Amino acid sequence: MKTVVIGSGSWGTALAQVLADNKEKVIIYGIEKSEIDDINLNHENSKYFEGVELNPNLKATDDITVVKDADIVLLAVPTFAIEGICLQIDPYLKNNIIVVNVSKGFHPETSERMSEVIRRCISKEHLSSVVSLIGPSHAEEVVIRLLTTIDAVSLKEEDAQVIQRTFSNNYLRIYTGDDEIGSELGVAIKNVMAIASGILSGLGYQDNTRAALITRGLQEMIRYGVFFGGKQQTFMGLTGIGDLIVTCTSIHSRNFEAGYQIGKENDVTNFLKYNKKTVEGVRTAKIVHKVAKENNIDMPICEEVYQILFEGKEPKTCANDLMLRELKKEF
Known part of the structure; x- marks a missing residue:
């Protein structure tokens, strides 16, 4: 399975590294060239994690069409950007994907929860389900592989279990839940x-x-x-x-x-x-x-x-x- 992480900030980078550590196929999409170059050339994201060496297999790109053959798209952008990025990627999607959201908040104008925004903005034929990957976690600790436990919450249990298996390892434990x-x-x-x-x-x-x-x-x-x-x-x-x-x-x-x-x-x-x-x-x-x-x-x-x-x-x-x-x- 291929995962595209949208967002080259701290949490997107940390979770992408989890997948790289798990030997999953993963790539980060970002809009800041300095961050992309730092990840690709230096195996660092020094803007957020000074002095932390990332998994050398972790790669990043500024080409949004990278989502076209994704199985999982993880959205690691602020709540106000969720609607726009969903509308941007939807035309490129080909698979029936799982969208993983890690943002915590509401749409600034409609007050919708993030899962509601995603279901509104991603075409039904492109969306298997939304999984919220959320819980007590700071990227600064996950990126240095400190023990952390969070939830994969979805209305579709089998997709929550897919995310659970994909992200879990010896320092990140995922539980599943259905109370979206x-x-x-x-x-x-x-x-x-x-x-x-x-x-x-x-x-x-x-x-x-x-x-x-x-x-x-x-x-x-x-x-x-x-x-x-x-x-x-x-x-x-x-x-x-x-x-x-x-x-x-x-x-x-x-x-x-x-x-x-x-x-x-x-x-x-x-x-x-x-x-x-x-x-x-x-x-x-x-x-x-x-x-x-x-x-x-x-x-x-x-x-x-x-x-x-x-x-x-x-x-x-x-x-x-x-x-x-x-x-x-x-x-």
Whole structure:
């Protein structure tokens, strides 16, 4: 089987290397010539992984027609780019392919989950199924082959099992799942919680506060996910509490890093003015705010993050307001 990884960034490179390590046929498609040359000539992607030597069999290209004979296409691009890249590759597809998505979030205009966007934009005759390969994982650790466990989630079990077998090895273990709604909502909303966790850390709060944030944040994820048809037990797994923990506590998390800067300055202005990185939780906070309001879903942490990012509310004030909410039972 041939896999084309769309995206020469950190996660695309790390997952492509997994396949190269597994002796699978794989190639990366990217648009940055410097990254492609670095992979092909130096066996590195130094923009993202300074000093890390990649599998020498890993190759990259800027020719999009490379997808024409693919069996699996893995999309490792930001959520806002998923629609465009699907429409771009669809005319070149010949096989009935599995599309693997690793992006975590929503369409910026329609609020669709990524699997919904892919099914809308890839012709039915070209698409076997969508598999979401998601869970608690940072590319910086996978690329140096540290032990990691994630989920392959799909409405088509046999395709999830194909991805499970294709990507699993002695440092990356894949479980399968079928709760597409719960899993995709979990890994999206946890990015908002990671921004909140970073903000609290930047403000000087420590372990007690982070434990409370993660626990109460999980309840918001469950409340939102179950409302839209997700299974509560999903949020106890890798795409729920697992991804929430790693993103709320890791220096590798862009969302945590963004929140930390905002909290340290007690102001969002400089982050919004100077940030050049993809921080998915920012867009997700806006969408969750809108959808939660429309459906009367109580999401207090997400709401405070939204107020900081889009209404200019002072982070310290948000932390105080959360603590002074009406007292009630935990469950």
